[in-house]
Amino acid sequence: MNQIPSILTAIREKSPLVHNITNYVVMNNTANALLAIGASPVMAHAKEEVEDIVTISSALVINMGTLSKNWVEAMKLAAQKASKTKTPFVFDPVGVGASTYRTETAQEIIATYTPDVIRGNASEIMALTNSTLSTKGVDSTHNSLDAIQAAKQLSKELGNTIVISGEKDIIVTGEKVSTVSNGDALMAKITGMGCTATAMVGACIAVEGNTHLAATAAMAIMGVTGDITKNASNGPGSFQMNFLDNLHLLTSDQLSEYLILNE
Numbered sequence: 435m436n437q438i439p440s441i442l443t444a445i446r447e448k449s450p451l452v453h454n455i456t457n458y459v460v461m462n463n464t465a466n467a468l469l470a471i472g473a474s475p476v477m478a479h480a481k482e483e484v485e486d487i488v489t490i491s492s493a494l495v496i497n498m499g500t501l502s503k504n505w506v507e508a509m510k511l512a513a514q515k516a517s518k519t520k521t522p523f524v525f526d527p528v529g530v531g532a533s534t535y536r537t538e539t540a541q542e543i544i545a546t547y548t549p550d551v552i553r554g555n556a557s558e559i560m561a562l563t564n565s566t567l568s569t570k571g572v573d574s575t576h577n578s579l580d581a582i583q584a585a586k587q588l589s590k591e592l593g594n595t596i597v598i599s600g601e602k603d604i605i606v607t608g609e610k611v612s613t614v615s616n617g618d619a620l621m622a623k624i625t626g627m628g629c630t631a632t633a634m635v636g637a638c639i640a641v642e643g644n645t646h647l648a649a650t651a652a653m654a655i656m657g658v659t660g661d662i663t664k665n666a667s668n669g670p671g672s673f674q675m676n677f678l679d680n681l682h683l684l685t686s687d688q689l690s691e692y693l694i695l696n697e
C-alpha cells in the first residue's frame with residue numbers, strides 16, 4: 435500500500451516514454467492523460483516504425499479498439515520487439531467477443547507475445563477464457579466480481595497480471611487478488627476511461643517491475659482521481675475535463691488518503 439504513492443513519484447521523476455498503439459476514439463485523451471500523470475506519450479502505429487519506437491520506450495501499450503489489418507500487423511511487430519527488448523507490455527482487448535476478428539486477434543496476441551498485464555472490463559476478461567461468450571461491444575454487461583475465476587485461470591496460464599475494471603477494480607496475479615474500490619459510476623459514461631486505465635498501467639509498469647503492484651497503482655490513480663473529480667462535475671463532459679486536471683494535480687498524499695484497497 436505505501437509503495438503505491440512512490441510509483442506516482444517515480445513516474446513524475448522519470449517521465450517514462452510510453453508507446454501506444456491505440457484506437458482512433460481515445461488517442462488524444464490517452465496522450466493527455468499520460469502527460470497529466472507525468473509520463474511522456476508517443477502514439478505510433480506504422481509498421482515501418484513501431485519496432486524503433488519500442489526500442490526507445492519504457493513501456494508498450496497495445497489497445498485493439500479500432501483494429502484493422504495493417505494495425506494488427508503493427509501490433510504484432512511491436513509486441514515481438516517488446517519481448518526481445520524486455521520492454522514491459524500491457525494489452526487492452528477492447529470488444530473481444532463482439533466479433534470473430536476481435537476474438538482471434540486477441541487470442542493470437544496473448545498466446546504468442548504474453549502481455550505482462552492484460553486490462554479489460556469484466557465481459558472482455560470473461561470472453562478471453564470462454565470463446566462462446568459474445569460481448570455486447572466495448573461496454574461490459576457483467577460485474578467485475580463475475581470475472582475473477584476467468585482472470586485467475588488466464589493469469590496462471592500466462593504467468594502474468596490481469597486487471598478487471600468496473601465498480602471495483604480487481605487485480606489478479608495467480609491466486610493473489612487485490613481490489614480497489616474507488617472511482618465513480620460516471621467513469622463508465624465517458625468513452626475511453628478504460629483505455630486511459632490501460633495507459634496508466636503502461637506508465638506504472640514503465641517504472642515498477644512488479645506487475646501486480648504496478649497495475650494496482652494504476653487503478654488506484656484512476657479511482658482516487660475519479661473520487662476527487664466527482665464532486666466538482668455535473669456530467670460526463672465536465673467530469674472528463676476535471677479528471678484530466680485532477681490527474682495533473684494528484685499528490686502522493688491524496689493517493690494514500692483516498693485509496694480503498696483490499697489485498
Ligand SMILES: Nc1ncnc2c1ncn2[C@@H]1O[C@H](COP(=O)(O)OP(=O)(O)OP(=O)(O)O)[C@@H](O)[C@H]1O
Nearest residue numbers: 555599600601617618619621622626627628629656
Ligand atoms: N461504477 C463504477 N464505479 C466506480 N468506478 C468505475 C465504475 N465503472 C467504471 N469505473 C472506473 O472507470 C474506469 C474504466 O473502467 P471500465 O470498466 O468502464 O472500462 P472499459 O469498459 O474498458 O471502458 P472503455 O472501453 O470505454 O475504455 C476504471 O478506472 C474503473 O475503475
Ligand SMILES: Cc1ncsc1CCO
Nearest residue numbers: 457459499500528572626
Ligand atoms: C467506443 C469505442 N469503439 C471502439 S474503441 C472505443 C473506445 C472505448 O473502448
Ligand SMILES: [Mg+2]
Nearest residue numbers: 528555628629
Ligand atoms: Mg475497454
